[in-house]
Amino acid sequence: MSTVITDRVHCLPNDIYVVTTAAGDVMVNSPPESLKFLLAHGVNPPRYVILPLDALPxxxxxxxxxxxxxxxYASVEFLIYANFFGQQQKITLITPTIAQAQRLHALLSETINGPTATEEWPNPxxxxxxxxxAFFPPLGRAPTIDDMTSIVALEAGGGDLGQVQITCDGSNFIFTENGAEIARIPTTISAVAHPLTVAPPRPLPRQxxxxxxxxxxxGFDPTGIxxxxxxxxxxxxxxxxxAAAYINVRLAHLGLSPRQIDLVIISHLHEDHIAGLPELILTGGKRVQLVTAPTIYRSLLRVLSEMLNLTPATVAELFDFYPLEPGQPLELHGYQFIATYAVHSVPTIAVKVNGVGYSGxxxxxxxxxxxxxxxxxxxxxxxxxLRRFADGAGL
Incomplete structure (x- = not known):
């Protein structure tokens, strides 16, 4: 049977669908900035989110x-925060396969809590x-991914929501409620995704x-980037x-091409800082030259490995990495980089380069x-x- 979009389905841009069911709203697909699109359209963050099938190699x-x-399309970090901190409830993430559920758990564990293995941290x-x-008073500790989410797979019965059943036939996610079909949502990602807002182009006098x-x-502001x-x-x-989400579109709106970027500096791996990095690496038209701390780089390899369903070694071949070890200046392309670890919930660097200080x-x-x-x-x-990090920075 073909796709069936009923009055139970709210269709948003970028192939986002929100299905109203007796178990609660269920969102299908989660491209970057999904939370912004939901808020801009007056939709509360759903408690259930279905991720798409893997793209076939x-x-x-x-x-x-x-x-x-x-x-x-696994950009669910801020949906998790909105549910857990905003609505005091766990979100259920539903993947078609068990393997995807395992990968998504590993990916989110890394981006939300940092490296799992003690030896991956540079120091205690x-x-x-x-x-x-990250300390959360109601828990008496930092919340983990398992505190904030349940990650289940359709092929392991994860689509059983009581009165509501969700299955997948390969072409559609099929929703039934009390035995009656209420919607069929396509599994295919058809639209070219675009951001909700872009920075306005302005003349740029070069100094x-x-x-x-x-x-x-x-990540919570629908009017901001x-x-x-x-x-x-x-x-x-x-x-x-x-690298903000939809970075290629954002650069183009400013009259720039990704090929014009010299180096990319990554402060940390939260979604709102790296959602656009896969775009640059895979579709930017130029080999990315990345600068960050070694511990963040190793985490990034693991995150992209789960996201792309490739081995970390294969991911490492996709771009060039220049290690910026906090406390050890790096001379590169005529720039001098100096970094320290910022105070944040995951490993994060604050960077100074040729008089510019960025705190992450x-x-x-x-x-x-x-x-x-x-x-x-x-x-x-x-x-x-920390108090003296900005010393020597003109800006």
Whole structure:
């Protein structure tokens, strides 16, 4: 039978569907910034989300796993936060296969809590700092992916929602309620995904140092673009700091091509900072040269491995990596990079390059940092390092 879209189905851009059922709203597909699209259309974040089938190898250029045409369709991190912190409930993520469920769990564990293995952390104090930032009073600790989500597979009975049953015949997700079919939603991703908002093009007078902001917002704001900016030094090609979702479209709107990007600096692996990275790597038309800390790079390989359904070794062949070890200056392409670990819930670097200082998502609060010092989370040396990070930066 063909697709059946009924009055139970709310159709949103980018192949997002929200099906109203007796068990609650069920969202099908989760491209980047899904939460922004939901909020912009007045739809509360659903408690259930169905991820698409993996793209078959070779079915379309550069696509495999949870990635279609460079767009990450496993972008559920902020839907998890919206449910857990906003509505005090766990979200259920439903994948067609058990293997996908396992990969999604590993992916989200890495992006939300950082590396699982103790030896993957560069030092014990950084792990303690991240746990302090992520501390959630009702739990008495940082929440884990299992606190916030249930990840189930249709092929293991994960579509049984009581009165509602969800199955997949390969072409459609089939919804039945009390034995009667209420909707058939296509499994095919057909539309070319586009962002909700783009930065307006403006004349860019080039100075000795010029910053061009693509975005400076967060994952919960439907009117804003997540943090991402370009830094021009003289007449050189720009550096890209973090990669917002739909980065190729965003660059094109500013009259730029991904081929013009010199280096890409990644501060950390939260969705709102790396959602556009698969696009650059797979469809940007130029080999990405990536700068970040080694511990973040290793996490990135594992995240992209689960996202693309490739081995970490294969993923490592897709782009060039230049290690920026905090505390050890890096000279590259005529730039000098200096980094330190920022205070955030996962390993994050704050970076200085040729007079520009970028803090990543550092929580900078003097009173709170002093509290962390007094309670033993920050040494006096570390506290002073954070306070003086911006010294020498002109901007």
């Amino acid at each position: 070779g079915s379309e250029p550069s696509s495999r796993g949870f990635v279609y045409r460079g767009i990450n 104090w950084l792990r303690r700092e991240c746990a302090a930032v 000795a140092l010029t910053l061009q902001f693509i975005g400076g917002s967060d 997540t943090t991402c900016f370009l830094a021009y030094f003289g007449n050189r090609q720009p550096l890209l700091f973090d 998502d550092m929580r900078y609060d003097e009173e709170w940092l002093e509290h962390l010092h007094q309670t033993g989370y920050l040494s006096a040396e570390r506290l002073n390092e």
